[in-house]
Amino acid sequence: xxxxxxxxxxxxxxxxxxxxxxxxxxxxxxxxxxxxxxxxxxxxxxxxxxxxxxxxxxxxxxxxxxxxxxxxxxxxxxxxxxxxxxxxxxxxxxxxxxxxxxxxxxxxxxxxxxxxxxxxxxxxxxxxxxxxxxxxxxxxxxxxxxxxxxxxxxxxxxxxxxxxxxxxxxxxxxxxxxxxxxxxxxxxxxxxxxxxxxxxxxxxxxxxxxxxxxxxxxxxxxxxxxxxxxxxxxxxxxxxxxxxxxxxxxxxxxxxxxxxxxxxxxxxxxxxxxxxxxxxxxxxxxxxxxxxxxxxxxxxxxxxxxxxxxxxxxxxxxxxxxxxxxxxxxxxxxxxxxxxxxxxxxxxxxxxxxxxxxxxxxxxxxxxxxxxxxxxxxxxxxxx
Amino acid sequence: xxxxxxxxxxxxxxxxxxxxxxxxxxxxxxxxxxxxxxxxxxxxxxxxxxxxxxxxxxxxxxxxxxxxxxxxxxxxxxxxxxxxxxxxxxxxxxxxxxxxxxxxxxxxxxxxxxxxxxxxxxxxxxxxxxxxxxxxxxxxx
Numbered sequence: 091x092x093x094x095x096x097x098x099x100x101x102x103x104x105x106x107x108x109x110x111x112x113x114x115x116x117x118x119x120x121x122x123x124x125x126x127x128x129x130x131x132x133x134x135x136x137x138x139x140x141x142x143x144x145x146x147x148x149x150x151x152x153x154x155x156x157x158x159x160x161x162x163x164x165x166x167x168x169x170x171x172x173x174x175x176x177x178x179x180x181x182x183x184x185x186x187x188x189x190x191x192x193x194x195x196x197x198x199x200x201x202x203x204x205x206x207x208x209x210x211x212x213x214x215x216x217x218x219x220x221x222x223x224x225x226x227x228x229x230x231x232x233x234x235x236x237x238x239x240x241x242x243x244x245x246x247x248x249x250x251x252x253x254x255x256x257x258x259x260x261x262x263x264x265x266x267x268x269x270x271x272x273x274x275x276x277x278x279x280x281x282x283x284x285x286x287x288x289x290x291x292x293x294x295x296x297x298x299x300x301x302x303x304x305x306x307x308x309x310x311x312x313x314x315x316x317x318x319x320x321x322x323x324x325x326x327x328x329x330x331x332x333x334x335x336x337x338x339x340x341x342x343x344x345x346x347x348x349x350x351x352x353x354x355x356x357x358x359x360x361x362x363x364x365x366x367x368x369x370x371x372x373x374x375x376x377x378x379x380x381x382x383x384x385x386x387x388x389x390x391x392x393x394x395x396x397x398x399x400x401x402x403x404x405x406x407x408x409x410x411x412x413x414x415x416x417x418x419x420x421x422x423x424x425x426x427x428x429x430x431x432x433x434x435x436x437x438x439x440x441x442x443x444x445x446x447x448x449x450x451x452x453x454x455x456x457x458x459x460x461x462x463x464x465x466x467x468x469x470x471x472x473x474x
Numbered sequence: 475x476x477x478x479x480x481x482x483x484x485x486x487x488x489x490x491x492x493x494x495x496x497x498x499x500x501x502x503x504x505x506x507x508x509x510x511x512x513x514x515x516x517x518x519x520x521x522x523x524x525x526x527x528x529x530x531x532x533x534x535x536x537x538x539x540x541x542x543x544x545x546x547x548x549x550x551x552x553x554x555x556x557x558x559x560x561x562x563x564x565x566x567x568x569x570x571x572x573x574x575x576x577x578x579x580x581x582x583x584x585x586x587x588x589x590x591x592x593x594x595x596x597x598x599x600x601x602x603x604x605x606x607x608x609x610x611x612x613x614x615x
Contacts, residue, residue, distance in 0.1 A: 239545035
């Protein structure tokens with residue numbers, strides 16, 4: 091039996107302002123966010139003795155140590171799962187602090203995704219994309235929109251999922267972003283705006299695709315006992331896990347391309363946390379594309395495969411609905427820091443400090459990551 | 475699709491994949507299968523995931539397949555494809571049991587549906603590389 095349940099807590103969170111355009115380096119953005127998270131936890135930089143750095147980013151642990159003046163650093167790791175890395179890092183950090191290998195582990199993530207290298211260049215440098223680089227990039231599949239669009243198209247053909255349902259996701263994220271003064275896209279949009287936005291990789295229109303942005307986020311993970319004595323109310327990590335889809339190196343060869351790695355991890359993680367989907371008060375779901383939210387809601391067990399499109403209708407995933415989702419605006423409308431902004435938002439929701447976008451009485455929440463060619467990660471957290 | 479812009483990314487065949495690319499160059503579909511249990515696999519790799527044999531062989535595969543899914547690329551994420559948009563990328567269930575992704579010769583996606591029969595076609599890019607593409611298998615073929 092997995093014994094990680096409630097052995098670690100998120101004790102600090104921090105973010106920079108998100109922008110589209112910056113003079114700051116990814117390291118500078120990472121340091122700003124890290125400092126904010128460390129101070130939020132009531133710590134100073136030398137207190138950090140472990141780091142889970144972003145495997146797909148430009149910043150390594152040594153860069154932070156040099157700036158932090160850490161003298162007795164004990165644990166360094168990466169969780170190379172693309173956009174699933176940040177949530178996977180929570181599991182990694184929990185293992186380190188619950189075993190006493192480290193005391194306070196920092197998960198930092200800063201990127202100049204708007205001002206620096208764009209997505210098509212970034213994926214070409216990732217080893218997880220080696221196979222598709224040889225066989226699929228030369229035929230014209232050069233970015234995630236083009237890799238994932240056939241998953242969405244097949245879902246539409248098999249289950250009748252519609253572009254109107256994709257729009258429902260985009261509109262909901264935008265409404266939430268309007269309540270967040272650190273979100274980049276706050277102007278309300280309509281279904282007509284969604285349908286009029288230019289086609290990128292059918293069925294994905296521009297408003298089905300996440301933002302490219304500059305900025306940083308960071309969280310501190312500490313042992314659960316230590317956390318009771320720190321600056322913030324501890325947010326316990328009750329369940330964590332990762333899952334890889336069948337044929338993880340190529341979507342093309344996957345027996346069922348509508349089923350993600352998350353589908354394997356979710357049952358394990360709900361069991362570890364001792365809760366069911368009905369217990370989740372707020373969800374932060376990795377939203378690189380609108381369709382990806384619909385597919386993950388199915389793979390998490392909130393509804394059956396094929397029913398995700400209907401699930402997002404009628405305000406169910408909006409504030410005031412049964413499952414408020416991406417209350418910060420998500421990657422679609424807040425900013426893209428590879429989903430660590432989703433972790434920060436869930437912690438703030440469970441602390442009850444999100445103001446106009448606060449989910450009343452939020453006690454148990456869930457965050458997911460989605461990366462590479464369908465890798466999944468999930469964490470369930472609760473207020474102590 | 476017309477003759478490719480030379481700016482498109484080209485595959486770099488490896489020791490593992492070269493027979494596949496050499497097959498396309500000869501306008502034949504040559505795929506890998508396990509030498510022990512005969513299970514076909516794509517893309518080429520060292521080990522059979524069913525029986526873990528490290529021995530493989532190559533065989534002449536059927537050029538026929540059925541549409542599994544598709545996308546229509548309107549935005550080029552690589553400069554070499556800017557002159558080709560919009561283009562259709564098909565994911566195809568080949569008769570031999572593996573899938574391939576390749577462009578559809580025509581740019582019109584309106585005839586596509588899951589299960590539509592297609593047939594492999596070849597596009598010579600340069601003296602060494604030929605790329606796969608598909609065309610819709612017409613009833614009278």
